[in-house]
Amino acid sequence: MARKKGRMSQEVNAGSMADIAFLLLIFFLVTTTIASDKGILNFLPPKQDPNQPPPEILLNERNIFNILVNANDQLLVEGEYMDNTNTLAEEVKKFLLNFGAPDEEAVALFNSLPASLREKAQRDPSSSDHPMSGGAVVSIKTNRGTSYETYLEVLDQVKRAYFEIYAERVGLTADQYRALTGRNPAEKELQDRGKEGIPMAISIAEPDKIGGN
Amino acid sequence: MSKFKKKTGTSENIPTSALPDIIFMLLFFFMVTTVLREQEILVEQKIPQATQLQKLEKKSLISYLYVGKPKNTALYGSEPRIQANDVLITTNDIVLWVNQEKDQLSEVERDQITISMKADRDVKMGPISDVQFELREADARKLLYAAVGRVQN
Numbered sequence: 138m139a140r141k142k143g144r145m146s147q148e149v150n151a152g153s154m155a156d157i158a159f160l161l162l163i164f165f166l167v168t169t170t171i172a173s174d175k176g177i178l179n180f181l182p183p184k185q186d187p188n189q190p191p192p193e194i195l196l197n198e199r200n201i202f203n204i205l206v207n208a209n210d211q212l213l214v215e216g217e218y219m220d221n222t223n224t225l226a227e228e229v230k231k232f233l234l235n236f237g238a239p240d241e242e243a244v245a246l247f248n249s250l251p252a253s254l255r256e257k258a259q260r261d262p263s264s265s266d267h268p269m270s271g272g273a274v275v276s277i278k279t280n281r282g283t284s285y286e287t288y289l290e291v292l293d294q295v296k297r298a299y300f301e302i303y304a305e306r307v308g309l310t311a312d313q314y315r316a317l318t319g320r321n322p323a324e325k326e327l328q329d330r331g332k333e334g335i336p337m338a339i340s341i342a343e344p345d346k347i348g349g350n
Numbered sequence: 351m352s353k354f355k356k357k358t359g360t361s362e363n364i365p366t367s368a369l370p371d372i373i374f375m376l377l378f379f380f381m382v383t384t385v386l387r388e389q390e391i392l393v394e395q396k397i398p399q400a401t402q403l404q405k406l407e408k409k410s411l412i413s414y415l416y417v418g419k420p421k422n423t424a425l426y427g428s429e430p431r432i433q434a435n436d437v438l439i440t441t442n443d444i445v446l447w448v449n450q451e452k453d454q455l456s457e458v459e460r461d462q463i464t465i466s467m468k469a470d471r472d473v474k475m476g477p478i479s480d481v482q483f484e485l486r487e488a489d490a491r492k493l494l495y496a497a498v499g500r501v502q503n
Contacts, residue, residue, distance in 0.1 A: 151370065154370040155366075155369045155370040155373055158370055158373040158374050158377055159373055161377050162373055162376055162377045162380065165377065165380035165381055165384055166380060168384060169380055169383065169384045174405065174406045174409060174412060174466060174494070174496075175403040175404070175405055175406075175496070175497065175498070175499070176400070176403060176404070176406075176466065176494040176495045176496040176497045177400055177402060177403065177404070177494070177495045177497055178404050178406075178492070178493070178494055179493045179494070179495060180491055180492060180493070181482055181485060181486050181491040181492075181493055182486065182491070183486065183489075183491065184486040184487050184489065185486075279475045279479075280475065281474060281475055281476035281479065282474050282475070282476065283474065283475040284471070284472065284473070284474060284475070285398065285469050285470070285471060285472075285473045285474065285475060285478055286398045286471040286472070288475055288478075289398050289400055289471075289495055289497060290398075290400070292495070293400040293401055293402050293497075296402040297401060297402045300402055311402075315402065315403070315404055316405075318405075318407060320407070343479065343483075344475050344476065344479050
């Protein structure tokens with residue numbers, strides 16, 4: 138009796154193992170949500186002290202690139218009506234690289250730019266003086282009734298103008314430049330060289346009360 | 351003729367004994383990459399599209415804020431609401447919530463906290479700017495507008 142048992146095959150039937158594994162696999166496939174933390178970064182200004190009035194920053198009108206978006210999601214860019222945001226990035230680039238009245242430092246910056254960016258300079262006295270701090274500022278103003286989607290689209294295009302300038306300075310494409318993490322010194326150096334002297338000056342104004350609640 | 355007959359005699363079975371191993375490998379991959387959603391999203395989430403996306407480096411520094419129309423309009427109304435963790439909050443609670451999130455970080459990282467705002471594309475700027483104002487009050491000034499990629503034309 139005992140001998141008979143010992144002679145029986147001792148292997149466990151593993152034929153259905155694949156089926157079990159498949160079931161588990163399908164379960165995890167269905168429940169997986171690959172988390173994506175991608176988006177548009179924005180740095181909010183520091184909070185205001187209610188006892189102190191906001192600091193007066195004197196800027197010439199020519200140094201501000203005004204983008205207004207109303208509650209119907211219509212755009213007014215530098216006083217002109219615009220249907221869509223397709224040409225916005227180019228306009229912003231033209232404004233930033235205008236070099237209307239550069240001081241000594243800005244001339245040095247201008248000379249350090251690659252030729253492709255230098256030829257964008259139109260030296261229009263009615264546009265921005267120079268893109269350094271204290272110079273060109275892009276201002277986005279919305280209504281409370283403006284849709285978030287349109288606002289993000291506008292911000293996206295303004296960021297694109299900056300990133301394309303940065304990328305061109307270091308000889309990368311904008312996609313490559315944005316993918317830089319700054320984790321190792323070489324990448325950090327590229328990142329810093331791209332934005333040196335041209336800070337991302339995007340001002341997002343407090344929306345006014347039209348069309349919202 | 352007889353030559354051909356000989357060939358057909360060979361076994362045509364594909365060995366499938368390694369199949370479970372392959373499936374298990376796939377299984378482990380998905381088990382490792384899976385993040386089980388620990389909270390239910392109570393608001394609508396149609397994330398807007400953008401082209402200039404940046405990726406955040408340190409996931410531990412990110413706190414999520416969901417803004418959108420509640421899914422359960424009978425209970426919460428149809429006006430856009432803010433969800434933090436697993437409850438709907440009002441704008442007044444944001445400062446408190448940010449401070450709670452900051453407490454979970456180590457002391458050196460506290461001022462590097464990043465808020466990822468996942469807002470529905472149909473939300474108006476009014477609620478968004480209210481949230482931004484409160485975040486400024488709470489001194490959590492690094493804000494990420496969550497967006498999904500769009501093919502550039």
